[in-house]
Amino acid sequence: MMRRPLTKPILVAVCGSLALLAGCAAGAGGAKTVSAAASRDPPQAPTRMWTITLSPAPDDLALAQIAFRGAAPAARITSASLRIAVRGPFGDDYLVSAAVRLPGGPRALVLLVNRPSPLLDPVDVVVHVTALRALGRPVVSRLANPFARAASAPRPSLCDLPLHGGGLSASQLGLLRTRGWPLSGFAGVSAVAQAYDAVCSLPLASSFQQAATRAVPRATRWQAPWRRLRARPRLRLSGRRRELSPLRRRRWLKAGVRGRPLELQAAA
Secondary structure, eight states, X not given: OOOOOOHHHHHHHHHHHHHHHHHHHHHHHHHHHHHHHHHSOOOOOSEEEEEEEEOOOTTEEEEEEEEEESOOTTOOOXXXXXXXXXXXXXXXXXXXXXXEOSSSSOEEEEEEEEOOOSSOOOSSEEEEEXXXXXXXXXXXEEEEOSTTSOTTSOOOXXXXXOOTTSOOOGGGEEEEEEESOOBTTBOTHHHHHHHHHHHTTOOOOTTHHHHHTSOOOHHHHHHHHHHHXXXXXXXXXXXXXXXXXXXXXXXXXXXXXXXXXXXXXXXX
């Protein structure tokens, strides 16, 4: 009896093997795609956040410099690209930050003045910093208590601004943020410039140390609410004066104003 060749079974087996190999290849390809997606780095946040702790002694100050390495070509320090804030109790301390407008990479200076005060001032002040990633990698250097520092002490690392032997001027700084009552005669960037000169043993105003170690006058704390109230738009009713309403009277007294007449010039 003649036997027929086993052509059909062989073809079926070959087709099945090819289908199995194709399925394995597809599965391997899918696994490769998943592993590649899993190994992909997550997107980086557009900002960096960190903290700086400043601890000046009473009647002294602390200065920190934030220098950025590898900044983008168009990166520039502004109040939007670099945010500096302090949370919690602050007492009568004075904090001011400024951007350095000199050749070189982006830099900023942060000044904290620990003035004498009857208030409960914190020993350590934690400064929260938020910077755009385009500014580069931050490098922080700081120094505290320059008024008590010996003249023979080594030069601090933050004293590397290209000043060519002169002192830092207020025109070479851009104000970013302040908190607290300003120093008498040295407000904003002027205080930062004088503090840098004091830290780096450069010529500075003789009255700066007196201003930094002078307590905030008691009357000054009382005048602040009054000035804010005077700055608001006033009402004028036929040129006459009228007394404050009971609600405004309570708010005014609660604000701590003393020795002021309880009446307003009405605005038009």
